[in-house]
Amino acid sequence: MSVSKVDQNELPEYLVPFTLVFYGTIAGATAVTVLAAAGHHPKCRLVRGQIYSVAYSTAADTIAIEDGGGTDAATATQSTTANTATALTLVQDQYFDRNEAICISRTVGNAGNAILVEVQFESID
Numbered sequence: 001m002s003v004s005k006v007d008q009n010e011l012p013e014y015l016v017p018f019t020l021v022f023y024g025t026i027a028g029a030t031a032v033t034v035l036a037a038a039g040h041h042p043k044c045r046l047v048r049g050q051i052y053s054v055a056y057s058t059a060a061d062t063i064a065i066e067d068g069g070g071t072d073a074a075t076a077t078q079s080t081t082a083n084t085a086t087a088l089t090l091v092q093d094q095y096f097d098r099n100e101a102i103c104i105s106r107t108v109g110n111a112g113n114a115i116l117v118e119v120q121f122e123s124i125d
Helices: none
Strands: 016-024 031-036 044-055 062-067 072-077 084-087 102-107 114-123
Touching (some): 044 062, 062 114, 072 084
Antiparallel strands (some): 031 102, 044 114, 062 072, 062 102
């Protein structure tokens, strides 16, 4: 099976991918962090993402990608093996309007943990 190339004029106008990245440091706190403030991103949907375990110590971190109101779009738990990525589990087909924030909620399992989270979105208008 082969994948053919798509010409630029065949791409739908709304398909504009962008990526947001979060780095949770060692000795970081359990908190909600705004990745993109309301009004600072297009209307979009969450397509995919991953949590990368940089450092792990005894209990895993958990994260949720959510809107400014706290509705989860995706969740994931840090791998117990350092240098290992785990895909986010999409909770629902979540759309983010321009007037709502895109946030990450991190629950720290142990102060010795460090994570890197990458999430990809597509604009939809």
